[in-house]
Amino acid sequence: MKLTKAILLVGGEGTRLRPLTLNQPKPMLPVAGLPITAHQIAKLVSVGVNEVVLATSYQAAVFSKWLATQDYLDANISVVVEENPLGTGGAIRNAADYLNLDEDESVVVLNGDVLSGHNLANQITQFKSSGWSASIHLVTVTNPAAFGLVPTDKDARVLAFLEKPTSPEQIITNQINAGCYLLSNQVIRQIAPGTPCSVERDVFPKLLQSNFAIAGYLDDSYFLDLGTPYSYIQGSADLVQQNVYSPLIEFKQEALIHPDAKVAEGAVVYGGSVVAAGAEVGKDAVISGSVLENNSKVGDGVQLFDSYLGKNSRIENQLSLTRVVIGDDCLIKVEIPPGVRVWPNVTLVIE
Ligand code: GDD
Ligand code: MG
Numbered sequence: 353m354k355l356t357k358a359i360l361l362v363g364g365e366g367t368r369l370r371p372l373t374l375n376q377p378k379p380m381l382p383v384a385g386l387p388i389t390a391h392q393i394a395k396l397v398s399v400g401v402n403e404v405v406l407a408t409s410y411q412a413a414v415f416s417k418w419l420a421t422q423d424y425l426d427a428n429i430s431v432v433v434e435e436n437p438l439g440t441g442g443a444i445r446n447a448a449d450y451l452n453l454d455e456d457e458s459v460v461v462l463n464g465d466v467l468s469g470h471n472l473a474n475q476i477t478q479f480k481s482s483g484w485s486a487s488i489h490l491v492t493v494t495n496p497a498a499f500g501l502v503p504t505d506k507d508a509r510v511l512a513f514l515e516k517p518t519s520p521e522q523i524i525t526n527q528i529n530a531g532c533y534l535l536s537n538q539v540i541r542q543i544a545p546g547t548p549c550s551v552e553r554d555v556f557p558k559l560l561q562s563n564f565a566i567a568g569y570l571d572d573s574y575f576l577d578l579g580t581p582y583s584y585i586q587g588s589a590d591l592v593q594q595n596v597y598s599p600l601i602e603f604k605q606e607a608l609i610h611p612d613a614k615v616a617e618g619a620v621v622y623g624g625s626v627v628a629a630g631a632e633v634g635k636d637a638v639i640s641g642s643v644l645e646n647n648s649k650v651g652d653g654v655q656l657f658d659s660y661l662g663k664n665s666r667i668e669n670q671l672s673l674t675r676v677v678i679g680d681d682c683l684i685k686v687e688i689p690p691g692v693r694v695w696p697n698v699t700l701v702i703e
Pocket of ligand 2: 463579
């Protein structure tokens, strides 16, 4: 069985990540300085994938623009655009048609917003030796309600797929879909072309009903859905500190400071923080677990923890901020409580 092609599902709107996704789609957000998509493709290449389709819809042009400038990924990468979003199932079928799979060929499909430390090579080995139609990477979590629940039997065969349970009785397992599928061409052909549908709500339940054998590849690897601002900030810090591995991060560091960034005397930057090109950190500032975007500026003595500071935004001297998300082109002159998100072009001052 051939498995050298992959589809990245990157068409979602990333609503929960606003304001970070107002101008760029979620998978293009930099984690540890590079787009989520880039880390995912590097991982795919490391297991022998050489052709990747980005299944896009929302802000598709941003992907094409990135692709035209990147030169570090060793794969043939294309962008396929859905005029109207096809849902995760329709998107897979659409991208697979573009890939023109052979009869005995299978494809790797990744949710475009998942940071995963799982051993993809082992999942592929399990799938090939099973001879089954599909494989789903599973992890266990303490609060499964926000995910797809996937119980399995003693032979690791998937018994059901229940996307986002709505009542406590529906929570029959803490095993969840971690967003990496291996799908045979036979399975792909079960998805109607050109018709919106969900792989989680429609395709998997229908396949199970028709007795297709689907393998659950369960492990306890690192898993993070980067769908909210704080998980995104966390994921970036985890990559920098190598709590999760990416082939694009060569070594473990306390912080990733761009050569064109300035960190003043006495400032401390740690906890997996990223300081992007042109950004400035003032004297005696303390920055932990945060992302400072291009040309942003943190004043002298500022304390900034687990936060995001957008492009060209500025935090005045001596402020202390924790778990805040500040969009592009903002000026912050006042302390704001944890959990606050500031939309772009806002100035916050004390009246
Ligand atoms: N091309 C395309 N077209 N991509 C889409 C579309 C679409 O219409 N809709 C969503 N996507 C992409 C998103 O960009 C994202 O990368 C991926 O599909 C999953 O969508 P999310 O919106 O992030 O879903 P979720 O996080 O609520 O749930 C999914 O991920 C969980 C694991 O993180 C589901 O697959 C769950 O079952 C799973 O547990
Ligand atoms: Mg998600």
